Amino acid sequence: MSAVLEVRDLEIAFGGVKAVDGLSFTANAKEIIAVIGPNGAGKTSAFNCITGFYKPTGGSVLLNGVDITGKRPADIAHEGVSRTFQNLRLFHDMTVLDNVRAGMHLYGGQNFLDAIFHTPRFRRSEAHYTAEAHYWLDFVGYRGRRGVPIRNLSYGQQKQVEIARALARKAELLLLDEPAAGLNHSEKQSLLELVRRIRDLGTAVVLIEHDMGLVMEVSERIVVMNFGKEIADGTPAEVKANPAVIEAYLGKDDEDEEVPAHGDA
Amino acid sequence: MTIDNSTESIHTVEAEAKKRGFGAWLSSIFENKYIGLVALGIALLMPFLIATPYALNIMTTAAIFVVLAAGLNIVVGYCGLLDLGYIAFLAVGAYTAGIISKAFELPVLFTLPAVIVMCILAGLIIGAPTLRLRSDYLAIVTLGFGEITRITANNLTITGGPSGIFGIPGFLVIGHIDFQNPVIFYYLTVIIVAGLVLAAARLGRSRLGRAWKFVKEDEDAAEAMGIHTYKVKLLAYIFGAVWGGFGGMLFASHLTAISPMSFVFLQSALVLMAVVLGGMGNMKGVVLGALAISLLPEFLRDFSSYRYLLFGILLVVVMVFRPQGFWPPRGAEAERTKAERELAALANGLKK
Numbered sequence: 327m328s329a330v331l332e333v334r335d336l337e338i339a340f341g342g343v344k345a346v347d348g349l350s351f352t353a354n355a356k357e358i359i360a361v362i363g364p365n366g367a368g369k370t371s372a373f374n375c376i377t378g379f380y381k382p383t384g385g386s387v388l389l390n391g392v393d394i395t396g397k398r399p400a401d402i403a404h405e406g407v408s409r410t411f412q413n414l415r416l417f418h419d420m421t422v423l424d425n426v427r428a429g430m431h432l433y434g435g436q437n438f439l440d441a442i443f444h445t446p447r448f449r450r451s452e453a454h455y456t457a458e459a460h461y462w463l464d465f466v467g468y469r470g471r472r473g474v475p476i477r478n479l480s481y482g483q484q485k486q487v488e489i490a491r492a493l494a495r496k497a498e499l500l501l502l503d504e505p506a507a508g509l510n511h512s513e514k515q516s517l518l519e520l521v522r523r524i525r526d527l528g529t530a531v532v533l534i535e536h537d538m539g540l541v542m543e544v545s546e547r548i549v550v551m552n553f554g555k556e557i558a559d560g561t562p563a564e565v566k567a568n569p570a571v572i573e574a575y576l577g578k579d580d581e582d583e584e585v586p587a588h589g590d591a
Numbered sequence: 592m593t594i595d596n597s598t599e600s601i602h603t604v605e606a607e608a609k610k611r612g613f614g615a616w617l618s619s620i621f622e623n624k625y626i627g628l629v630a631l632g633i634a635l636l637m638p639f640l641i642a643t644p645y646a647l648n649i650m651t652t653a654a655i656f657v658v659l660a661a662g663l664n665i666v667v668g669y670c671g672l673l674d675l676g677y678i679a680f681l682a683v684g685a686y687t688a689g690i691i692s693k694a695f696e697l698p699v700l701f702t703l704p705a706v707i708v709m710c711i712l713a714g715l716i717i718g719a720p721t722l723r724l725r726s727d728y729l730a731i732v733t734l735g736f737g738e739i740t741r742i743t744a745n746n747l748t749i750t751g752g753p754s755g756i757f758g759i760p761g762f763l764v765i766g767h768i769d770f771q772n773p774v775i776f777y778y779l780t781v782i783i784v785a786g787l788v789l790a791a792a793r794l795g796r797s798r799l800g801r802a803w804k805f806v807k808e809d810e811d812a813a814e815a816m817g818i819h820t821y822k823v824k825l826l827a828y829i830f831g832a833v834w835g836g837f838g839g840m841l842f843a844s845h846l847t848a849i850s851p852m853s854f855v856f857l858q859s860a861l862v863l864m865a866v867v868l869g870g871m872g873n874m875k876g877v878v879l880g881a882l883a884i885s886l887l888p889e890f891l892r893d894f895s896s897y898r899y900l901l902f903g904i905l906l907v908v909v910m911v912f913r914p915q916g917f918w919p920p921r922g923a924e925a926e927r928t929k930a931e932r933e934l935a936a937l938a939n940g941l942k943k
Binding site: 400411415418419421423424427434464495 | 809
């Protein structure tokens, strides 16, 4: 089985700074991959390259073997990639349902004449959109009101809606950028379980996350980045034992000598 | 995961409505789905109340202004593209209708296909290069295009130069019915305008209309959902242009004479003001705003030379106390009913 996503030697430079420098990994259907690394390691830049928001300066991104490197974000979404953003990017003045409907734009099913004359085709497609929106909101476990503008919702609920919107796209590849940021413990537990259910739909899930506990528990493979470079790629156990990873997170031994040990403070 | 919907608080909707009292009463009137029909009924009854040529002239002009505001609302209100040269499309529509009907001695109605084609072309020509720009730049470039259109009309011989075109044939004559008769023309205008307002409102509630609003709120997020933001913006521009073209056609046959003086920047600004004052993105509010902008100066005529001063002060007061406009979009829709919720829960259970 060929990989859903294949990233080869991905590279992006902003001026002289190489934000991503030679990142390679693959993600298969029904697999959860985590991309981790200290702040500024280039994780979000890599996501932006994969989804077309940045044009990579080197390397390639393949989706089901098709090269999508450097295409427009909308075209890449069309090919079957969906994503969430690090800092919620919802449509604040629109209702919860409308926000989820955004993910269904590519379903089509009506044109402007249908809309102007309210043809049966239009009514059918609108009913379908609404039913799907409710379905995905139920799927992510959203329990709040659905006909109100998104800005009235709590942060946790907004995160749920953003995932529902990304799921409504029914993409083969879902990129989640820090889905657990700002969530409390029980919300994180539901998220963990939700990510697994998304995987069970047959989706390849790639997530960026800082919460190590969550990452170790949920992911099948972990890609570790530091200063734009990929320093490890393996199962949670392998990554945990990798000296380069330990060094990236805890610092070198000689650096430790300069800084007093935590126990002393 | 079990789906526990017991906390989905439908009942609070009604509770809130009761709490708000007067506001709720007012909004129940304003959000009534028949309000559009009531407004149309009032418009149709007006000639029975007052049918002086002066009144009919003002009312017809106001109706044409409504269609312009509806068109600009697609561009500014739905899609969030600040267009300061919208009147250019009125000019394109009016000149196309005027030139063709005069050259071929045709009733103005028959120029409609040409008007639509020309407006789509104008929308493409102005929109294609400018819509890659972001807001402030777009505003300046559209301002420039508006002026270019007027100055071009001022200098070409086919458009009649500064004196424009006059003696444009009537709208249509069927047997003994001359649509150029002020009363009949008023009714015709109201019907066409009502149709276009309804069409624009319906577009706003469709897949395309939602795409416009997504682009307005967050272009990157819209793009990530597979929406071609550039195409969608161009479509908004073209729809706006066609609405403007309809306005231009009515304008040309209403006045039977057009000149570049009718298409100055002030007119673009007034249409934009109608959209902002009424409530960007809500077609009902925009119609109200257009009526206010076109009729208020007439009501203030008693104050003679001070009327535009008063008009300006009124606008400032409205914008200070109600910056979102008289009647902004509500941003709410129906919740799921209890039955639908249970049905969905059941279906989801089966899928698992």
